[in-house]
Amino acid sequence: MKTDIHPQYQNVVFLDTGTGFKFMGGSTMSSEETVEWEDGNTYPLIKVEISSDSHPFYTGKQKLADAGGRIDKFKKKYNLD
Template sequence: MKQGIHPDFQKVVFMDSATGAKFLAGSTLKPEETIDYEGETYPLVRVEVSSDSHPFYTGKQKFAQADGRIEKFNKKYGLKK
């Protein structure tokens, strides 16, 4: 592997702004803000959506399209009786 071409990574705490959930992961981000997490001080990155608040993972997902493609087409352009 070539030396000096890979970015340095560090452990960073990501915090979901919507729910307050926190998780620790490696990242190349270098935020200014820090937080105490499990007895250690880590850099903090605030995110708007994570697996804790995303509708797909929470099971609160809404299905916008209930009809199939053909039914939707026939409703819009189908023959009138």
């Protein structure tokens, strides 16, 4: 097996941009942005649009607002009003 071809696996902090919920996990992703975590250490910050805090499957309800009127555009396009 070739050496030094795999990305480095590290702890990162994920931020749900819709709710502000943060959680730590392992990932091969990296980021220029960093954040100080509860343990006092600094970790790369990865922004995600949806997480278990905002996804309707996990929450049982819709938390996200209609971003940019997408539903209205769809209804208007297909004359569903």
